[in-house]
Amino acid sequence: MSDIIAADQLRLFIERIERLEEEKKGIADDIKDVYNEAKSNGFDIKTMRSIVRLRKMEKHHREEAEMLLETYKQALGIE
Template identity: 40%
Template structure:
């Protein structure tokens, strides 16, 4: 529509006025938010932690879990944590006394995209992997024949 016509000018003016009202509402809401954070801080709450939690709650749980998994791996790699994050997670899962299928589901959340792990779950080796599109899979792990040969050779 052209702004050269009366109808076009009125429509444009209407859009601009509506957008200006929305901007005013956003400013008022941000002021309310600042007041709430100030109240929380006055009561002794850590507002930085509150902001992190709010951001985290806005994300998909799978995305949060994957980010935590990758962060844990990187932190372990540079020496910020002594225990590998996968081992720590498995310990937590077994301490909770959850079943084999639940352990497998939980482990699948820890696998990065295009990654895989071999883990002993309930005494049986499992291959768990995630594809490029984020889908995760699990199957009984059967070692390659060469690995069997090497294992027998080491045992004798």
């Protein structure tokens, strides 16, 4: 009897994951559409993606990443 319950529970988990994967795909498609719309309005997508990535970071992590980038640029003579 417990094997049947475990199998039912497993099936429910798998079905939930499948639904969430479908939702994730839909959201990813929506995000792609927004980037394409921005691009058609003259915005640089690569830069926008960088800004989104930076805004996700905590302030101290962002500052650390910016300092490290600056250090690397200086070491390579890029300015």
